[in-house]
Amino acid sequence: MSDNAAIAETVRAMCLERLGVDDLKDDEEFFDRGANSLTVVELQIQLEKKLELKVPTSTLMASPSIEGWIGVYSQAAEQAKTAAE
């Protein structure tokens, strides 16, 4: 599995698990489905532990959907990889 595919799988699985919205679609905004901002920040903390990546909360909150977060973390992973090379 590629890095990006692994990130997508992790983000999707944890979002569905932690936000408690079983039928959340990839392009649906968390807040449009009643997510509490503190729950979303908790989700970020858990995800970043798992992915070993860090991005600013305000960047994530500008794209608060599974699809949006996959994009943000994939980009962060690319940048981390480039910086390490």
Next chain:
Amino acid sequence: MTDFTLSDAEIAKFREQGFIGPFKLYEPEEAKERYKQIRAQLFDRTHAVYDLDPASAIANYDRHLDIDLLSEHVMRSEIVDRLKPALGPDIVCWRSEMFPKYPGDEGTDWHQADTFAHASGEPQIVWPGGSDFGGAVTAWTALTDATEENGCLRFIPGTQEEMFYDEMKGMKYSTENVNTKEKDGIKRGFFGYDYRSLQKDPNWRPDESQAVSITMKAGEFVIFWSTLMHSSLPNITKDKTRLGFTSRYVPASVQVYPNTDTITEYGSTISLDRYGVVLVSGEDRFGHNRMVDQNARGFRFAA
């Protein structure tokens, strides 16, 4: 420039019932776009004037002092012009707050605020000596739709001139009070306090049969005296958050946070080092309060 001053009939209605509106401020599409941008920017505390944990109940006090969209909002002539019949020509914005109500959240207790000492124990606004007036005028803007299902405001019209609560009586804060109490059949509380403990007469009950629901579309606002008996319903939806933004206004002659450098309420303490009132109309001929002419990011407040 359009003048949004209230008509004589609206002024009479405001005086009689203690509130007026809702009025449209933003078209639905603009409201949605602003809501998204504001929501994201609330998480960026790099310029917030209070050093608080984001989980604090008062983390979003006075974000008009660091978020440009909110700085601009509190100055909007659609709001400010409508305050003038009640507050006169010289007006300051002294406080703003976010009021999210998430699915499953309790309603808000019936309450009235005159000096806003109810939580901190110290008067936060003091009108000029000998004045019979008190309170502030609040503009409550719906950033999402506000319905009876997701927790819209409730008012009891005409109650703004008699305080049924003694704000100096003292309330006890406990997170155990949140989302746990039913009062007269409705799950409600006051952000960790029980507002009933401030009642002058412990046996008194607000006459809820006279209450009206203020349902609003995203982008609308209502203005009301803080001394008006008001509350909100619980959010009984599964996935519809209600978010309201309040901006609170008083005449420039009112002293804000007199003789204090810090505020302790809702389980947090804040320092007022970077706080200032914002002149939204007229001039300040009193010099009672520290005034800020720009927000923490340099956005200029131009009345």
